[in-house]
Amino acid sequence: MKNIIKLNILFIMLFVSVQACSAATCPTDDEVKAKMRSFQMQAIKNMNNNNASSSDALKLLEEQEKYSKNMFYGCVEYFKTAANPDCSRFSTLSTGYMLLGNSEKGNAKTQLDILINRLNNKCPNETNTLELLMK
DSSP: HHHHHHHHHHHHHHHHHHHHHHHTSSSOOHHHHHHHHHHHHHHHHHHHHTOHHHHHHHHHHHHHHHHHHHHHHHHHHHHHSSSOOEEEEEEHHHHHHHHHHHHHHHHHHHHHOOOOOOHHSSHHHHHHHHHHHOO
């Protein structure tokens, strides 16, 4: 009996931590703006640094591209797994989609179509806006 209770508590803790992690992978608008400002400030700092090299700029650009890609796929995962997703995070999903390279947009559209069909009743305005962006 004790083992069953321990197992249930472990399962509940695991479920809660997975939900918390999935929410953390799709940043809010304010978090995205702060991160983008951080990238801008780093770029300005590099331009003002006499010792800055083109490799520093490329590293920063790669970091920004990686952040954008992770933001999109993190938000896709968030909307797939969240029991009661926050519809305001669709704007982050949309931003992440728009920042993807053209080679990645085909696969991304397929994933977004699935999300739109799944969440159209919960977030109708947001899904309609996303559909317009995808065209």
